Amino acid sequence: MTSFAELTTMRVGGVIENYHPFTSTKALVAGAKKIWAASDDWMALGSGSNLVVGDQPYVGDVLHIKTRGVTVKKATGKKVEIHAEAGEDWDNFVAHTIAQGVRGLEALSGIPGTVGACVIQNIGAYGSDVSETIVSIDFLEYPSGNRRTVMADELALGLRTSALKTGDLRGIVLGVTFSLEPVDQSRESSPLASEQLATALGLSLGDRAPIDVARDTVLRVRASKGMVLSPDDPDSVSSGSFFLNPIVPERVAVSFSPEAPRWLMEPEPEAVVVPLDGSDVPAPPPMAEGDVMVKLSAAWLIEYSGLHKGFSLPGSGAALSSKHALAIVNTGGASGEDVAELARYIVTTVGNATGIYLVPEPNIVGLEI
Ligand SMILES: Cc1cc2nc3c(=O)[nH]c(=O)nc-3n(C[C@H](O)[C@H](O)[C@H](O)COP(=O)(O)OP(=O)(O)OC[C@H]3O[C@@H](n4cnc5c(N)ncnc54)[C@H](O)[C@@H]3O)c2cc1C
Structure with missing residues (x-):
């Protein structure tokens, strides 16, 4: 029986009880309709590079999409x-x-x-x-x-x-x-x-x-940065960036030292109401304080909070990448729970140090972070 550990780049996750590979779009459409008629518990799978799955057997249907053209x-x-x-x-x-x-x-x-x-x-x-x-x-x-x-x-x-x-x-x-x-x-x-x-x-x-x-x-x-999959690079046994870069109000961003990387976010364009009578378009309301949002670097926040590249919890098979503090890697024999435990530790440590609670980027199935 195949497992998520074999089909994901993080190489963790339990066996798949109902595995359905599809190599043609026609077969995929027919197969998905049949599966959906019988069950609501299903998921699509590509190459498993943004997916971290728990260690228990997965009882739903997995539709592995291998169509080409x-x-x-x-x-x-x-x-x-x-x-x-x-x-x-x-x-x-x-x-x-x-x-x-x-x-x-x-x-x-x-x-x-x-x-x-x-x-x-x-x-x-x-x-x-x-x-x-x-x-x-x-x-x-x-x-x-x-x-x-x-x-x-x-x-x-x-x-x-x-x-x-x-x-x-x-x-x-x-x-x-x-x-x-x-x-x-x-x-x-x-x-x-x-x-x-x-x-x-x-x-x-x-x-x-x-x-x-x-x-x-x-x-x-x-x-x-270990961000290209390669059998020669142990730092690429990961899901890429594990956390999203947080977007915070400007007043939060300025509380960090000037060397903290930050990017001003473009405000969402306001819908412009054009009067039909040809009169002037009213000026948009001035931006309120707190409207300006800034993207911070999650990798910088992790290192600022005292967690260094390569950091690992005792006895764990999961660690921060030695090249990039934003990636969690499977250093060999990690379980899904090892990855989740390290992720929770990072969220808590960064949260305690900065007041910012990081949110995972990959899709998490059967694990609590
Ligand atoms: C080393 C490394 C570097 C990375 N760098 C980047 C980066 O620079 N930028 C970036 O954005 N991402 C990055 N990622 C994340 C990842 O590569 C992307 O998210 C990628 O698009 C995932 O594709 P996948 O086929 O592996 O999806 P999977 O991991 O198989 O699936 C991801 C999610 O999509 C769903 N899904 C998959 N296929 C379909 C489909 N056909 N229809 C409906 N749902 C579907 C799955 O159910 C799951 O929820 C990186 C990952 C790794 C391992």
């Missing part, structure tokens, strides 16, 4: 719409788009996982995320079994979240359509949106790099 749907000259089935490997897909001469995904090189799951938490890195390029998804809705196209604006894509992550939309992503931009002969990347990436390339924010160089640099920077 990439098609160019529409090419207008200015934009190319490319569709990929949900089970395609994300990084292979990114490499494919670059090889096809289109840009828009290169900053997201090296993120583990499947194309279908990229929607769930609106995967992002280096100033970019998939909300910028997703047009729509091919979706099998639960529990009706209706198959429909869901446009990007219905997905509530936000910072590591979506309507699928919050549960407002339930079902299976069967495929994703992206709108990408053809590169001209200069083969330049999209404008660089991350200071860290720009610095690594010896360029400035907003500059463009040769697209292959941009991808290689992203992969190199990610690998230096």
Whole structure:
């Protein structure tokens, strides 16, 4: 019997009692409808890189999505719409788009996982995320079994979240359509949106790099932090970043020393009410104190609270990555409970030191954090 320990990058989790792999979308649709008619206890599985599961046997149905296929749907000259089935490997897909001469995904090189799951938490890195390029998804809705196209604006894509992550939309992503931009002969990347990436390339924010160089640099920077899956890197036996970067009111952010990394969040644009009689549009109300929100670095808060890279609880198989304080790694033989215990310890320690309670990023099943 297969187990989550074999199918997740954290390598923890109990046996799966009802395992259903699907390699074609047709079989996936038929299989999901049959399973849903019999049971409400099911979950979709991609490549298990954002999933931490408890050690008890999982009694529900697991639909393992291994469907493949990439098609160019529409090419207008200015934009190319490319569709990929949900089970395609994300990084292979990114490499494919670059090889096809289109840009828009290169900053997201090296993120583990499947194309279908990229929607769930609106995967992002280096100033970019998939909300910028997703047009729509091919979706099998639960529990009706209706198959429909869901446009990007219905997905509530936000910072590591979506309507699928919050549960407002339930079902299976069967495929994703992206709108990408053809590169001209200069083969330049999209404008660089991350200071860290720009610095690594010896360029400035907003500059463009040769697209292959941009991808290689992203992969190199990610690998230096244990963020590229590699059998040679024990720090990549993880779920990536274990905690979300907290977003706090500005008055909380300024209570930390100036070296604390922080990013001002763009305020949500207010809906503009346009009078139909042609009179002037009223000025928006001034921003109230407390409206300005700031994103802090969870990794910085963890180290500030006294937990160092490599930190582990006595006798535990789980530890903070030796390269990046934001990742919890399985150092060998960790149980799901080892991971959860360390996560709880981090939440409490950071909470006591800073008053900020970190929230896990991965999907947690059968464990309390
Ligand atoms: C080393 C490492 C680095 C990482 N770096 C990043 C990063 O830079 N940025 C980032 O955003 N993430 C990062 N992650 C997290 C992870 O790679 C992404 O969240 C990825 O999209 C998960 O894909 P998956 O196929 O492995 O999903 P899984 O882990 O299999 O599933 C995740 C969730 O999505 C659901 N799901 C999966 N497929 C579908 C589907 N087709 N339809 C409906 N629901 C589905 C599952 O039920 C589960 O709830 C990293 C992870 C690791 C291990």
